[in-house]
Amino acid sequence: MSNPASQSFASRCLKSRSFVVGGTITLILLCCAIVSLFWTPGEVYNIVITDRFKAPSADHWLGTDQFGRDVFSMLMTGTQNSITVGVVAVSIGLFAGVSLGLYASAKRGWTEELIMRFSDFSFAFPAILSAIMITAILGPGGVNSIIAIGIYNVPVFARLTRGSANSIWAREYVMAARAAGKGKFRITIEHILPNILSIIVVQATIQFAIAILAEAALSYLGLGTQPPHPSWGRMLNEAQTLMFLQPMQAVYPGAAIALAVFGLNLLGDGLRDVLDPRLSRKR
Amino acid sequence: MSVFFAKRFLTLLATLFGASIVIFLVMEILPGDPALVILGVEATPDAVKVLTKELGLDRPALERYFSWIGGILQGELGNSYAYKVPVWELVEGALKITIPLAILSMILSVILALVIGLYAAANHNKASDVSLMGFSQLGISVPNFWLAVLLILFFAVNLRWLPPGGFPGWEEGIWKGIRSLILPALALATVQGAILARITRSSVLEVFREDYVRTARAKGLSQRATLWTHVLRNALIPVITVMGLQFANLLAGTVVVENVFHLPGLGSTVLKAINNRDTIVVENVVLMLAGMVVLTNFIVDLLYAVIDPRLKAHDI
Numbered sequence: 001m002s003n004p005a006s007q008s009f010a011s012r013c014l015k016s017r018s019f020v021v022g023g024t025i026t027l028i029l030l031c032c033a034i035v036s037l038f039w040t041p042g043e044v045y046n047i048v049i050t051d052r053f054k055a056p057s058a059d060h061w062l063g064t065d066q067f068g069r070d071v072f073s074m075l076m077t078g079t080q081n082s083i084t085v086g087v088v089a090v091s092i093g094l095f096a097g098v099s100l101g102l103y104a105s106a107k108r109g110w111t112e113e114l115i116m117r118f119s120d121f122s123f124a125f126p127a128i129l130s131a132i133m134i135t136a137i138l139g140p141g142g143v144n145s146i147i148a149i150g151i152y153n154v155p156v157f158a159r160l161t162r163g164s165a166n167s168i169w170a171r172e173y174v175m176a177a178r179a180a181g182k183g184k185f186r187i188t189i190e191h192i193l194p195n196i197l198s199i200i201v202v203q204a205t206i207q208f209a210i211a212i213l214a215e216a217a218l219s220y221l222g223l224g225t226q227p228p229h230p231s232w233g234r235m236l237n238e239a240q241t242l243m244f245l246q247p248m249q250a251v252y253p254g255a256a257i258a259l260a261v262f263g264l265n266l267l268g269d270g271l272r273d274v275l276d277p278r279l280s281r282k283r
Numbered sequence: 284m285s286v287f288f289a290k291r292f293l294t295l296l297a298t299l300f301g302a303s304i305v306i307f308l309v310m311e312i313l314p315g316d317p318a319l320v321i322l323g324v325e326a327t328p329d330a331v332k333v334l335t336k337e338l339g340l341d342r343p344a345l346e347r348y349f350s351w352i353g354g355i356l357q358g359e360l361g362n363s364y365a366y367k368v369p370v371w372e373l374v375e376g377a378l379k380i381t382i383p384l385a386i387l388s389m390i391l392s393v394i395l396a397l398v399i400g401l402y403a404a405a406n407h408n409k410a411s412d413v414s415l416m417g418f419s420q421l422g423i424s425v426p427n428f429w430l431a432v433l434l435i436l437f438f439a440v441n442l443r444w445l446p447p448g449g450f451p452g453w454e455e456g457i458w459k460g461i462r463s464l465i466l467p468a469l470a471l472a473t474v475q476g477a478i479l480a481r482i483t484r485s486s487v488l489e490v491f492r493e494d495y496v497r498t499a500r501a502k503g504l505s506q507r508a509t510l511w512t513h514v515l516r517n518a519l520i521p522v523i524t525v526m527g528l529q530f531a532n533l534l535a536g537t538v539v540v541e542n543v544f545h546l547p548g549l550g551s552t553v554l555k556a557i558n559n560r561d562t563i564v565v566e567n568v569v570l571m572l573a574g575m576v577v578l579t580n581f582i583v584d585l586l587y588a589v590i591d592p593r594l595k596a597h598d599i
Contacts (some may be wrong), residue, residue, distance in 0.1 A: 053569065128535040129572060131307055132557065132564075213426050217539045220428055221554065240432055240543070247436050253427025262424035 019270025025263025042070020093153020101161025119155030395476030422477025436592025
């Protein structure tokens with residue numbers, strides 16, 4: 001029961017090396033996050049002081065930290081945190097940013113000008129800095145850092161959506177739809193959005209990676225996820241104080257962050273190849 | 284040229300003005316009374332009231348905004364609420380670390396990008412190109428603060444070549460100062476360099492396909508000569524654009540990386556000020572950082588005109 005269109009989509013996916021590698025890494029991380037909800041090989045939340053600084057073994061695959069917690073289990077549980085932050089922060093940016101971008105593009109005139117100039121200002125603020133300022137207002141914490149990163153994502157999507165939507169509004173089929181008497185809202189839903197969706201999906205993957213990096217940086221600075229919940233950024237911060245004694249403890253969480261970001265960036269590249277071959281960076 | 288310059292300069296001022304409003308509004312909503320934070324939770328309401336008046340925080344928001352901006356225009360940043368010293372005194376030393384660090388990282392990242400990008404483009408689709416691009420993809424994914432930790436482990440702890448952190452101050456000698464900035468700059472430059480290397484490569488490849496390059500090759504110019512005289516200049520425009528756009532991220536990176544190396548730069552100053560609810564310091568530092576981003580992009584715009592005179596003509 002497979003139709004040719006979906007078949008070619010699947011084969012295009014499998015042909016893109018970036019998509020396969022990136023997708024596999026992302027899938028593995030997702031599995032880690034789900035499995036860690038029910039099971040982890042060792043202790044994550046409880047302090048077992050007799051087990052502190054254990055070397056890697058069959059019981060503790062990557063050893064234990066200064067409180068005797070199992071490092072591999074903490075990394076697994078940390079995946080939940082990073083994925084949650086990514087999903088929620090990107091969703092905030094997607095929902096608000098795409099709506100604003102579509103609205104600006106449909107309305108044009110001063111509404112568009114106002115929305116775009118406002119998003120211009122936000123580009124003068126470095127990402128982490130705006131997140132730091134926002135967490136300073138809301139107070140440190142996991143949820144607040146998600147909101148901070150989400151707010152930063154809004155202008156990114158607004159800009160992208162408005163730019164791509166404007167080019168679709170100029171197409172003949174949109175003019176035809178207008179001539180047929182369709183309203184701006186209906187054209188936006190029926191013609192504009194479906195045609196810019198692939199660009200937005202690709203950007204969402206990239207922003208997901210940026211969100212994971214930003215959350216890790218905030219947690220590293222002590223503004224993100226609070227103890228005892230494990231987060232890759234905070235694990236790195238705690239490990240840094242013991243860097244001279246246990247250097248490997250500082251290596252693992254960073255490697256986890258890098259792997260997640262690497263996987264998502266590759267997935268983004270792959271999706272670009274698959275969804276919109278015209279945008280492909282391949283030569 | 285002057286019209287182009289004036290137009291860009293006006294945009295710069297407008298952006299800074301907009302940024303100052305956004306910063307002020309954000310700090311207005313910041314919970315926590317500076318007076319209460321300075322005096323501690325056990326302070327009597329009367330004492331808090333007196334200090335609030337002393338700090339000038341009882342005035343209406345609009346008046347405070349204009350006195351802040353008016354002060355900046357006269358070169359007066361006001362006094363820190365927490366330390367009771369002029370903000371400039373707190374910021375001056377920090378700027379002497381953050382600005383050289385940003386410049387050093389920028390230079391390192393451009394060198395990295397040009398070397399890797401040009402080499403990869405010249406060896407397009409060969410094994411060295413594929414592996415270099417693989418490495419650069421990895422470089423983009425690495426969080427700079429983790430790279431910083433790895434660099435400390437390797438160069439400071441294992442090899443003992445460079446200090447693991449801290450800053451001796453410029454008065455101890457320029458070389459000593461630069462030595463403590465090398466690792467942080469390298470941590471920042473690797474990520475930026477990886478992004479720029481990819482742009483350089485694709486931009487050079489793009490220009491290689493242009494007709495004028497084919498003509499130059501047809502008239503007998505060697506590949507190397509074509510690269511230097513025709514390709515590089517044209518390929519630099521997208522590279523410089525991204526460099527300008529990435530500068531904001533580079534500065535953001537310094538905030539975090541300064542923390543890893545315990546450098547008393549703008550990043551640590553702003554984090555400390557946020558914790559102390561020292562709003563006036565936060566406002567000034569954030570505006571300074573935004574100003575640096577805007578100024579860099581202004582310079583980038585001017586560089587366009589130098590590199591490609593066609594853009595200037597188009598703009599006027």
